Amino acid sequence: MTPPSVLLTSDGTYPCYTGGVSVWCDQLIRQLPDVQFHVFAITYSPSHVPLYTRPSNVASQHILPLWGNEEAGPQMNFASSLLRKISTTPQVIQAGFLEPFQMCLRSMFGNDSNPEEMAEALVGLHTYFRDSDFAVTVSSPAAWDTFLRVCSDAYPKHDQPTLEEATTCMHWLQRYFAVCAVRFPETDVVHASMAGLGGVPGVIQKRVAGSRFLLSEHGIYLRELYLSLSRMKQGIRCRRFLFAWNEAIARMNYHYADSVSSLCEFNRQWQLRVGATAEKIQIIPNGIDPGIFSPSATRDTDRKRNCPPTVLTMARIYPLKGIDHLLRAARLVVDSLPAVRFRILGEVGDQKYYLHCLELVDELGLANNIEWGFTSDAASAYKDADVFCLPSISEAMPFCVLEAMFSGCPVVATAVGGVADMIGSTGLLTPPRNSKSMAEAILALLKGDAAEAFRQELAAKAMARARSLYTIEKCSDRFRETYDELSRIPRTTGHLTAR
Amino acid sequence: MRDLATRLETEGVTDAVAVAEFGFASTFSMAEAWLPRIQSFQALPAAIEPQRSWWREYWKGISFALPMLASILSIMLLDFSLWGGDLSPEDATATGLGIVCSFLLGGGFVQVVARRGLFLAGTNQFHRCEQSTWCWVRRGVAFTILASLALVAASAYWDWLPSRISLTTAAFCVALSLFWMATGIFHVLDRGMLVTWVTLGGIALVGALRFGLHLPLVNSQLGGILVSACAAFLISARLLRRRCEKPAVAEVPSSFLRDVFFLWPYFSYGILYYLLLFADRLVAWTAHTHASAFAVQFRADYETALNLGLVSFIVEVGWVHCSTVSFYRIATRAQKNFSIGNTGGFEREMIRFYWNRLARFIPVAMAGAIAGLLAAKAGGFLHGSVLTTAACSLAGFPFLVVGLWNVSLLFALSIAQKAAAATAIACLVDLTAGYLLTRIGDYHYAIVGFLLGALVFAFLSGYWTLRAFRRLDYFYFAASA
Numbered sequence: 001m002t003p004p005s006v007l008l009t010s011d012g013t014y015p016c017y018t019g020g021v022s023v024w025c026d027q028l029i030r031q032l033p034d035v036q037f038h039v040f041a042i043t044y045s046p047s048h049v050p051l052y053t054r055p056s057n058v059a060s061q062h063i064l065p066l067w068g069n070e071e072a073g074p075q076m077n078f079a080s081s082l083l084r085k086i087s088t089t090p091q092v093i094q095a096g097f098l099e100p101f102q103m104c105l106r107s108m109f110g111n112d113s114n115p116e117e118m119a120e121a122l123v124g125l126h127t128y129f130r131d132s133d134f135a136v137t138v139s140s141p142a143a144w145d146t147f148l149r150v151c152s153d154a155y156p157k158h159d160q161p162t163l164e165e166a167t168t169c170m171h172w173l174q175r176y177f178a179v180c181a182v183r184f185p186e187t188d189v190v191h192a193s194m195a196g197l198g199g200v201p202g203v204i205q206k207r208v209a210g211s212r213f214l215l216s217e218h219g220i221y222l223r224e225l226y227l228s229l230s231r232m233k234q235g236i237r238c239r240r241f242l243f244a245w246n247e248a249i250a251r252m253n254y255h256y257a258d259s260v261s262s263l264c265e266f267n268r269q270w271q272l273r274v275g276a277t278a279e280k281i282q283i284i285p286n287g288i289d290p291g292i293f294s295p296s297a298t299r300d301t302d303r304k305r306n307c308p309p310t311v312l313t314m315a316r317i318y319p320l321k322g323i324d325h326l327l328r329a330a331r332l333v334v335d336s337l338p339a340v341r342f343r344i345l346g347e348v349g350d351q352k353y354y355l356h357c358l359e360l361v362d363e364l365g366l367a368n369n370i371e372w373g374f375t376s377d378a379a380s381a382y383k384d385a386d387v388f389c390l391p392s393i394s395e396a397m398p399f400c401v402l403e404a405m406f407s408g409c410p411v412v413a414t415a416v417g418g419v420a421d422m423i424g425s426t427g428l429l430t431p432p433r434n435s436k437s438m439a440e441a442i443l444a445l446l447k448g449d450a451a452e453a454f455r456q457e458l459a460a461k462a463m464a465r466a467r468s469l470y471t472i473e474k475c476s477d478r479f480r481e482t483y484d485e486l487s488r489i490p491r492t493t494g495h496l497t498a499r
Numbered sequence: 500m501r502d503l504a505t506r507l508e509t510e511g512v513t514d515a516v517a518v519a520e521f522g523f524a525s526t527f528s529m530a531e532a533w534l535p536r537i538q539s540f541q542a543l544p545a546a547i548e549p550q551r552s553w554w555r556e557y558w559k560g561i562s563f564a565l566p567m568l569a570s571i572l573s574i575m576l577l578d579f580s581l582w583g584g585d586l587s588p589e590d591a592t593a594t595g596l597g598i599v600c601s602f603l604l605g606g607g608f609v610q611v612v613a614r615r616g617l618f619l620a621g622t623n624q625f626h627r628c629e630q631s632t633w634c635w636v637r638r639g640v641a642f643t644i645l646a647s648l649a650l651v652a653a654s655a656y657w658d659w660l661p662s663r664i665s666l667t668t669a670a671f672c673v674a675l676s677l678f679w680m681a682t683g684i685f686h687v688l689d690r691g692m693l694v695t696w697v698t699l700g701g702i703a704l705v706g707a708l709r710f711g712l713h714l715p716l717v718n719s720q721l722g723g724i725l726v727s728a729c730a731a732f733l734i735s736a737r738l739l740r741r742r743c744e745k746p747a748v749a750e751v752p753s754s755f756l757r758d759v760f761f762l763w764p765y766f767s768y769g770i771l772y773y774l775l776l777f778a779d780r781l782v783a784w785t786a787h788t789h790a791s792a793f794a795v796q797f798r799a800d801y802e803t804a805l806n807l808g809l810v811s812f813i814v815e816v817g818w819v820h821c822s823t824v825s826f827y828r829i830a831t832r833a834q835k836n837f838s839i840g841n842t843g844g845f846e847r848e849m850i851r852f853y854w855n856r857l858a859r860f861i862p863v864a865m866a867g868a869i870a871g872l873l874a875a876k877a878g879g880f881l882h883g884s885v886l887t888t889a890a891c892s893l894a895g896f897p898f899l900v901v902g903l904w905n906v907s908l909l910f911a912l913s914i915a916q917k918a919a920a921a922t923a924i925a926c927l928v929d930l931t932a933g934y935l936l937t938r939i940g941d942y943h944y945a946i947v948g949f950l951l952g953a954l955v956f957a958f959l960s961g962y963w964t965l966r967a968f969r970r971l972d973y974f975y976f977a978a979s980a
Contacts, residue, residue, distance in 0.1 A: 047626055068624065078756040139977045141970070148839045148972075163845055164834035167976045174980060226502035243502075273501065273527070394508075415513060431516070432508075 003034040004487035005187040010041045011198035016048035020399045021193055021218045026052050031476035033057050038185045042066055072134040072178030088133040093142050100124025109154035113248035115255035122180055123207045129181035138174040161237045169241040188487040195221040199253030206256055210491035215257035219396040220270040222250050251275045263397035264418025287475030288402045295408025296383035308339040309446045312385035314400040318349035322391035323357050325435050331364040332439035343371045382407035387445045393432045405466035410458040412441040426462035504530035560820025562691045564813040566698040573702050581701040581723055590717050592797040593664045597671025602773035604646050605676030608639030609683040610769025611762050616687030625742040636680050643676040659794045674724040681731030688738050701727030764915035771922035779949035782933035786942035804885045808892025810874045811867030815900040818863045822856045823907045842972040850968050864897035884943040891946040898953035905960030913978035917963040925956035
């Protein structure tokens with residue numbers, strides 16, 4: 001059988017950002033060398049460059065910056081681009097754009113958005129943007145007036161959005177529609193790594209080219225959106241708008257996905273609640289390469305040399321990772337074990353939050369105990385640590401916990417997402433945002449005569465569990481099987497013929 | 500309800516906790532039960548953003564003109580500045596022409612560097628801001644050098660000016676273009692006061708070269724301008740670099756044609772604005788009199804009269820910045836107050852704001868005129884044709900300032916092509932009227948061209964601004980996209 005071709009789509013992850021989903025994408029591509037991949041990545045700014053070297057089986061890589069001042073649409077020379085702009089007249093906009101645009105808005109504002117109507121609208125926009133200029137269209141007076149009119153109809157008279165809110169929301173839509181202006185390569189399977197905008201190519205290609213659509217979720221898109229929206233500075237109507245848009249998109253993705261993969265039972269339950277059907281969902285946990293992450297032969301020798309005990313945290317620095325709770329726990333640990341060292345390794349994802357954490361370190365008097373940094377050699381970091389601690393307030397199936405398990409580093413983690421399923425009884429779980437119980441768990445592994453034996457016992461159990469359930473081969477084999485199954489299904493002609 | 504369940508989960512209320520501690524079947528059923536209670540809470544009122552006082556904004560507005568003020572004061576007190584001063588008629592012609600050429604040749608590039616840079620810096624794309632800035636500075640420097648050499652060659656071929664004068668003109672043109680571009684970057688970085696400091700440093704260097712090393716004033720000035728321009732480039736390069744994002748970022752290939760397509764209104768406005776400022780001078784300098792030895796002759800008395808208008812301009816121009824800041828503040832507030840069903844109300848409020856600000860300009864314009872007249876009285880210029888020129892100049896500059904405000908509003912609404920069009924028509928009126936009047940009468944009549952040009956500039960740009968205000972909801976949205 002000919003190996004399938006796959007369009008792998010990502011949103012704010014691979015190949016321009018670090019993090020679990022990026023690692024997973026990179027592993028997946030490298031583990032399946034006979035599969036020809038095309039990558040479509042949504043980034044937040046044009047400044048982001050690929051951080052991963054492009055494997056030889058990636059035939060093409062399209063990066064779409066959602067924000068910034070790049071014009072969406074196909075790359076073309078100046079003369080063609082100018083002609084396109086000139087030919088996108090108000091009449092063309094009226095004839096080709098306004099109808100799918102209105103349909104999209106109405107579908108989104110409806111109480112229970114109709115996924116097929118939303119898909120029809122997005123395919124309509126995709127078709128329109130093949131020949132017409134994106135920037136001219138979405139910034140046209142007709143687009144703005146239509147947006148105001150539909151919003152005016154959708155909201156009750158006493159609760160109409162203000163002009164400021166309408167401007168903000170229309171700007172968001174302008175950016176999101178950029179995905180519809182991309183010309184995607186025709187592949188057997190479209191594999192989206194998130195249920196948000198990254199899934200739109202899957203729906204469009206299924207409708208237009210008859211491709212099969214596989215949706216893999218690491219975190220639950222909508223769940224993470226709820227968390228991030230609660231921190232937004234925009235008003236309630238803007239947040240409601242984003243809810244409506246993202247729920248409509250996620251609902252459409254679940255509806256059109258031929259198969260949905262989930263990392264753990266916790267995520268599966270969420271996917272069922274937000275619109276996926278049980279028969280489509282299969283659980284495929286993440287995997288780790290045991291050749292890279294293995295236990296240190298010298299960890300215990302080092303400990304005997306009176307090295308300070310080290311607690312390692314590998315996480316991007318942003319609020320969902322709960323670093324501030326870790327710092328408060330660190331204060332309690334240091335009160336009992338003054339020499340303990342906390343290493344927090346990871347890129348800064350939220351500068352404001354990072355500065356808040358730095359202030360907290362000063363406030364808590366932890367300057368001598370906390371080390372911030374970033375490492376490209378994660379395996380060594382686990383080998384040098386005595387305890388691994390993940391203080392997240394939301395997770396799915398974090399790679400760092402698996403890496404710690406494979407490295408023989410006992411784990412203390414918050415009981416969020418699929419963490420409890422992963423660790424089982426091989427690590428210590430604490431409630432999220434509870435610094436006291438986190439400190440107690442860390443101290444149980446570091447303080448007292450029995451601590452060393454306890455660490456060794458947990459590490460051995462964790463390693464055995466990880467090697468039996470979470471190897472990279474197991475994970476990639478499951479996806480390869482899924483690709484084969486999906487590409488065996490004969491392609492149906494979509495509602496539109498691909499050009 | 501799902502978002503409440505998510506928040507509960509992140510607070511540690513897992514299914515097990517919901518059952519054991521709260522008596523619910525799951526986190527979701529707990530969220531469902533609690534939702535009505537949560538919804539009954541009132542949202543906290545939004546925090547009110549502090550406003551900067553009007554005099555701070557006014558000071559920021561006139562800070563753009565402070566280097567000009569420093570130069571005028573330096574000439575009055577020391578007989579020299581970074582450019583201009585107590586020069587022979589030939590040197591005055593060379594430096595005067597050099598200054599005008601530097602604005603006309605480099606003005607477009609300075610405008611593009613500033614507008615593009617401000618946009619990119621304003622959207623936190625500092626790396627691209629740095630890329631774009633240096634790209635356009637390189638283009639500007641290359642263009643200015645080539646165009647200056649072409650002017651020297653043309654002057655030699657058609658015998659406009661003696662070669663020493665044309666070479667001095669070219670040297671001033673290139674050196675000052677570098678200075679404008681370098682100091683333009685300070686405005687991108689919101690460090691306008693550095694322009695004044697660099698200018699003062701340059702003036703000090705000119706003094707040191709002239710009195711310490713006994714160099715001729717023109718050579719000292721060229722040295723002073725070049726050293727200050729280099730210093731400004733070094734400082735701005737350092738400041739730009741410091742603001743760049745820490746991690747590696749993509750090199751964005753720039754397409755010249757694409758840039759030209761998007762930036763031509765700003766580029767042409769940059770040239771046309773300076774043409775409007777200097778067109779009357781060019782007309783006056785090229786008007787034939789028996790005293791003229793060359794095709795171009797610097798007119799010291801005309802310049803003195805214009806400087807009075809310039810003093811009023813410095814007083815008045817602060818209003819432009821204040822009013823533009825007010826526009827953003829009032830428009831943002833009005834956008835929050837008017838619903839999508841009442842766009843007409845929004846537009847009416849903003850048109851009222853426009854007329855209100857214009858009415859407030861009258862006392863500012865009068866203060867500017869009084870300042871100019873006081874300066875004239877102190878200098879003893881209130882006689883003959885100098886007085887007529889000064890009066891026309893004092894009458895013209897307020898219209899120029901109003902036009903500048905309209906242009907800043909048109910730029911704010913991304914209708915830069917209308918700003919360029921208004922300036923182009925004003926230049927045409929200025930040049931035509933000034934040329935005809937000076938060829939029929941005296942060279943002082945060039946100022947009438949300036950007055951008419953400024954009037955046309957103010958009225959046309961105002962007309963287009965008010966037209967945009969009638970669809971302000973759309974333009975405000977389109978400009979911020």
